Amino acid sequence: MPDTLNTYLGVAVLLFALGLLGVVVRRNTLVIFMCLELMLVAATLALVAFSRFNGTMDGNVFVFFILTVAAAEVAVGLAIIVALFRQRLTVRVDQLDSLKN
Amino acid sequence: MHHFLLTLFCVFTVGCAAGVVVCRNTVNAALCLLLSLVGVAALFLRLEAYLLAFLLLLVYAGAVVALFLFIIMLLDERGKQSSGPPRGLALGSRALAVLLVGAGVVSFAVKGRLAAPSAAAVPALGASLKLYAYELFTTYLLPVQLIGFLLLIAMLGVIALSRRPGAPHSGYGT
Numbered sequence: 001m002p003d004t005l006n007t008y009l010g011v012a013v014l015l016f017a018l019g020l021l022g023v024v025v026r027r028n029t030l031v032i033f034m035c036l037e038l039m040l041v042a043a044t045l046a047l048v049a050f051s052r053f054n055g056t057m058d059g060n061v062f063v064f065f066i067l068t069v070a071a072a073e074v075a076v077g078l079a080i081i082v083a084l085f086r087q088r089l090t091v092r093v094d095q096l097d098s099l100k101n
Numbered sequence: 102m103h104h105f106l107l108t109l110f111c112v113f114t115v116g117c118a119a120g121v122v123v124c125r126n127t128v129n130a131a132l133c134l135l136l137s138l139v140g141v142a143a144l145f146l147r148l149e150a151y152l153l154a155f156l157l158l159l160v161y162a163g164a165v166v167a168l169f170l171f172i173i174m175l176l177d178e179r180g181k182q183s184s185g186p187p188r189g190l191a192l193g194s195r196a197l198a199v200l201l202v203g204a205g206v207v208s209f210a211v212k213g214r215l216a217a218p219s220a221a222a223v224p225a226l227g228a229s230l231k232l233y234a235y236e237l238f239t240t241y242l243l244p245v246q247l248i249g250f251l252l253l254i255a256m257l258g259v260i261a262l263s264r265r266p267g268a269p270h271s272g273y274g275t
Contacts, residue, residue: 001108006216008144010121013209015137022122024198030127030173034134037129038118038163041141044157048227052148055223061236063153067160068248073256074165078172079262085176086265 008049014040029081029091033074040070106146114140123272127173135166148220 001007015038022035043065051059087092120133138161145154207208226232237245 001104001111003103003107003147003220005215007107007111008148009215010209011111011114011144011236013205015118016139017205018115018118018122021198021202024194024201025122028127030169030176031130031240034121034130034169037134037161038121038137041138041157041161045141045144048145048150048153050146051227052150052225053220053223055216057226057232057236060150060153060227061106061233063150063242064233064237065154065241065248067156067242068252071160071228074168076255076262079259080167082172082175082194083262091176 005053010048012042012046012049015039015045027092027094029084029096030091032093033077033081037070037074040066066089110140110147112141114144130171131166131169131173134169136160138166148227149225151235152230153227197223 017061019035019039019042023032026032026035032037044066047059047066051057068078081091088096090096114137117133121130121136121137124130124133138157142154142157143160145157147152
């Protein structure tokens with residue numbers, strides 16, 4: 001593969017698509033959450049690639065903020081999942097259907 | 102040699118990301134996520150963003166995946182297989198997801214040829230630590246403060262969420 005912007009963007013697109021696929025297909029909340037992280041990392045990779053090939057710093061600095069927000073998101077999300085597990089004794093989305101019917 | 106390494110990193114990253122989606126076992130999925138993040142960090146190194154590659158490994162591989170593994174061990178979901186959703190719903194969601202991925206790949210193949218200069222023609226600004234510090238403490242000073250505040254709020258939120266309902270407010274150490 002040539003070392004061009006398109007290569008990196010292709011990897012980012014594939015990572016994002018795989019993350020989206022996981023969010024749609026999987027039933028375990030933890031795995032869904034991991035796939036969300038994958039989508040965030042894909043966006044990060046696109047930002048760094050654009051920043052590198054445009055010769056600017058803004059994308060690189062934004063990755064800082066994305067990393068911080070992702071860390072906060074993981075902490076709060078996992079706390080919510082643990083609280084959910086305490087209440088309902090499951091983390092599978094097909095069993096968490098109390099709003100149905 | 103450089104092209105071979107880039108191809109290796111790309112295939113490794115995407116393959117491990119596919120492992121996250123495919124693996125039945127949650128622990129295996131978490132380890133695939135870890136490997137995929139290592140691949141992304143290698144791509145960051147190829148893009149000469151050395152600090153960001155290090156931070157990605159530190160924050161994601163060091164903290165986030167470890168936290169995921171802790172929670173997986175804590176919840177211990179083994180042996181609780183559900184009956185699964187209705188057959189039509191599962192097939193429909195799979196078909197929709199595959200269509201979405203296909204649309205992304207096709208649009209990238211058709212319209213994805215962005216004209217960019219080669220990497221050698223552009224200075225690698227991300228390689229210098231000084232520029233990060235300069236940007237963070239001048240242009241992006243307010244976002245840095247806000248992010249610090251966000252982390253504080255997240256910490257308080259996690260403490261509030263992890264308290265047992267009905268437990269006394271100062272039940273520690275009594």
